[in-house]
Amino acid sequence: MSIPDLSVEQIDKRFADHVAVDRLSFAVERGSFFSILGPSGCGKTTLLRMIAGFTLPDSGDIRIGDRSMRAVAPNRRPVNMVFQHLALFPMMSVGDNVGFGLARRGVGKAERARRAAAMLERVGLAGAAHKRVDELSGGQRQRVAIARSLVLEPTLLLLDEPLGALDLKLREHMKIELKQLQAAFGTTFVYITHDQSEALVLSDHVAVMNHGRFEQIGTPQQLYYQPQTPFVAGFVGANNCIAGRALGVDAELVELVTPQGWTVRARRSGSIAVGEAVAAFVRPEVASIEREAAQLPPHMTCHAGEVQSLLFDGANSAVLIVEQQTRFEFRVALPQTGRLADLTPGARVFFGFDPQRAICFSASAGAAAPAGAGGGHA
Amino acid sequence: MPETAGPAIWQRRMMLAVLLTPALLWLFALIILPHIELALLSLRQRIAPHTYAASLTQYQTFFAEPLYWRVFVRTAILSALATALTLLVAFPVAWIIAKVARGRASSLLFVLCLIPFWVSETVRALGWLILLRESGVLPTLLVRLGITAVPVELLYHDATILIGLIYTSLLFMVVPLVSSLESLDNSLIEAAYNLGGTGASILRQIVVPHAAPGITSGCIVVFMLTLGNYLTPNLLGGKNSQWFTELIYTQFIVRFNWEQGAAFGFLLLGLSTAMVALGLRVSGQRFVDVMRRA
Numbered sequence: 001m002s003i004p005d006l007s008v009e010q011i012d013k014r015f016a017d018h019v020a021v022d023r024l025s026f027a028v029e030r031g032s033f034f035s036i037l038g039p040s041g042c043g044k045t046t047l048l049r050m051i052a053g054f055t056l057p058d059s060g061d062i063r064i065g066d067r068s069m070r071a072v073a074p075n076r077r078p079v080n081m082v083f084q085h086l087a088l089f090p091m092m093s094v095g096d097n098v099g100f101g102l103a104r105r106g107v108g109k110a111e112r113a114r115r116a117a118a119m120l121e122r123v124g125l126a127g128a129a130h131k132r133v134d135e136l137s138g139g140q141r142q143r144v145a146i147a148r149s150l151v152l153e154p155t156l157l158l159l160d161e162p163l164g165a166l167d168l169k170l171r172e173h174m175k176i177e178l179k180q181l182q183a184a185f186g187t188t189f190v191y192i193t194h195d196q197s198e199a200l201v202l203s204d205h206v207a208v209m210n211h212g213r214f215e216q217i218g219t220p221q222q223l224y225y226q227p228q229t230p231f232v233a234g235f236v237g238a239n240n241c242i243a244g245r246a247l248g249v250d251a252e253l254v255e256l257v258t259p260q261g262w263t264v265r266a267r268r269s270g271s272i273a274v275g276e277a278v279a280a281f282v283r284p285e286v287a288s289i290e291r292e293a294a295q296l297p298p299h300m301t302c303h304a305g306e307v308q309s310l311l312f313d314g315a316n317s318a319v320l321i322v323e324q325q326t327r328f329e330f331r332v333a334l335p336q337t338g339r340l341a342d343l344t345p346g347a348r349v350f351f352g353f354d355p356q357r358a359i360c361f362s363a364s365a366g367a368a369a370p371a372g373a374g375g376g377h378a
Numbered sequence: 379m380p381e382t383a384g385p386a387i388w389q390r391r392m393m394l395a396v397l398l399t400p401a402l403l404w405l406f407a408l409i410i411l412p413h414i415e416l417a418l419l420s421l422r423q424r425i426a427p428h429t430y431a432a433s434l435t436q437y438q439t440f441f442a443e444p445l446y447w448r449v450f451v452r453t454a455i456l457s458a459l460a461t462a463l464t465l466l467v468a469f470p471v472a473w474i475i476a477k478v479a480r481g482r483a484s485s486l487l488f489v490l491c492l493i494p495f496w497v498s499e500t501v502r503a504l505g506w507l508i509l510l511r512e513s514g515v516l517p518t519l520l521v522r523l524g525i526t527a528v529p530v531e532l533l534y535h536d537a538t539i540l541i542g543l544i545y546t547s548l549l550f551m552v553v554p555l556v557s558s559l560e561s562l563d564n565s566l567i568e569a570a571y572n573l574g575g576t577g578a579s580i581l582r583q584i585v586v587p588h589a590a591p592g593i594t595s596g597c598i599v600v601f602m603l604t605l606g607n608y609l610t611p612n613l614l615g616g617k618n619s620q621w622f623t624e625l626i627y628t629q630f631i632v633r634f635n636w637e638q639g640a641a642f643g644f645l646l647l648g649l650s651t652a653m654v655a656l657g658l659r660v661s662g663q664r665f666v667d668v669m670r671r672a
Contacts (some may be wrong), residue, residue, distance in 0.1 A: 052568075052572060074568075074572060075571045075572070075573075075574050075575055075576060076574075079572070080573065081568075081569070081572045083565045083568070083569055084565070085563070085565060087563065087565040087566050087568070087569035088569075089569075089570070089583075089584060091584070091587035091588060092583075100570070100573050100583070101573035101574050104573060104574035104575050104576070104579060105574060148573065149573070152573065
């Protein structure tokens with residue numbers, strides 16, 4: 001097995017009153033697109049800054065290639081970074097921005113201009129070298145920031161939420177562009193974001209981070225279909241969270257009851273004792289909705305409810321239902337065929353879901369839970 | 379609508395005129411009027427009691443008399459030197475205030491730069507006299523420490539004048555520098571480090587270009603203040619100071635030669651304008667942008 005491009009070993013960083021990064025270890029394979037996904041304040045920016053060398057860890061080691069970075073200054077690391085607001089140099093032309101790092105390495109002027117122009121061409125900005133930075137659009141600046149880093153052929157490219165400042169349409173476009181750039185260059189990307197859609201679309205592997213720890217590392221599919229902690233289930237993708245107490249537990253399923261008395265069943269993840277506080281997660285697209293109870297598939301437990309509101313969002317349209325007895329709010333994806341598009345608030349409906357496709361965790365399960373907690377999804 | 383919009387615009391114009399009047403009056407009465415008078419004075423010659431004729435004699439005297447133009451050139455060079463040294467001293471101070479110190483510490487440092495200005499310039503210059511004169515604090519200390527055998531006179535040197543001028547000008551350099559450094563995004567510096575930059579290359583390629591308008595405006599203000607300073611060179615340099623403002627003073631007050639004094643005044647104005655224009659040209663800045671930063 002080849003040496004990973006980045007390996008982080010038992011890294012720890014504390015600020016005065018809180019733990020930013022808590023004894024974290026992970027490795028990133030050569031040439032992969034690795035994302036660190038987490039809410040703001042989870043420590044992901046601190047982690048990235050430690051890899052870049054702007055912040056020093058309290059303990060632990062960061063290895064890039066096979067070299068320890070402990071005593072290496074940020075300007076000597078084989079790492080380049082695309083900053084959140086890009087940090088292009090406004091006092092220089094686009095070409096000089098791209099050539100800046102080369103100049104620092106002592107590359108001659110003509111060679112610098114040639115390589116900068118070639119790199120700009122590769123990111124689709126041929127002939128832009130003489131332009132001023134403020135003459136470029138948001139997406140073009142993004143590409144300059146990436147070109148400025150990649151021209152140095154770093155082992156690792158760090159990206160600090162670079163799409164955050166763009167508007168939605170451009171962000172969607174740049175997501176695809178980033179993925180294509182990464183595939184074309186083959187450079188290892190480490191990308192941090194709080195946007196789960198960015199992480200899922202772009203990455204080969206995603207680490208979900210919370211309170212300075214990784215809750216789960218996996219492929220986007222694993223995170224989505226086999227979350228191992230309640231945090232991951234709640235953070236990645238839309239989910240209905242049903243909190244309550246375990247009434248009965250068997251080899252596969254947990255029956256839980258909410259404080260209002262609604263009873264549902266879900267697949268067990270990890271060990272759960274009867275009477276324990278639990279949380280079940282049901283994705284909106286896993287649940288079905290019908291006007292008549294008999295239309296629901298037979299393996300689903302049928303629940304009666306009433307439409308509270310329709311959340312139309314094209315292919316992501318959903319309907320918000322309140323369960324009849326307990327007034328529990330439950331979100332169900334609308335069929336893509338438009339079959340139930342004429343539902344109106346107040347309409348009486350029936351809904352249900354396959355308990356095998358819902359997942360139930362002990363409420364105390366978290367990053368501290370043993371890795372075997374995911375054993376239930378076999 | 380036009381019936382109401384018309385008077386509204388008229389009112390706004392009136393308002394603007396009323397607000398601007400004191401400033402315009404001040405500009406006219408204290409700057410333009412005296413300068414017209416001085417220009418006329420400098421361009422005439424007394425040929426008999428109460429009889430004057432237009433002539434360029436005053437300016438010819440300046441160029442013919444080596445003392446006059448040498449003092450003029452000396453003042454220009456020392457002022458430029460004082461400006462450059464003030465920049466060198468003020469830059470680290472401004473950097474610390476804008477980028478290193480946080481919150482209260484930063485404001486405290488700023489106040490420390492301001493405190494000397496609570497005292498009048500005369501008293502501040504006298505403070506230097508107490509420290510530096512032959513029987514003053516510093517020469518006595520040097521003797522006590524065995525560094526010099528007898529007390530040395532530290533006053534009346536060019537270096538003393540420069541120190542006094544830098545001290546007096548420091549705040550006027552620090553203020554525009556702090557404001558221009560504060561607006562420099564820290565991530566630009568980090569990005570430059572990340573791309574392999576070193577302290578020196580980042581200073582040269584990122585920090586100085588960004589702070590250029592602040593540097594230029596600070597230099598213009600300090601140069602003008604230094605060139606036109608009378609008190610500090612006179613007190614700290616004594617008879618050796620040879621500052622051009624002293625020549626102007628002498629012509630007006632001691633010799634009652636207002637015509638010569640007026641010509642000197644215009645030459646100083648010309649020098650100051652030329653140096654500012656040169657500074658802007660060299661640094662590639664525009665006057666309006668620079669003054670907005672000041």
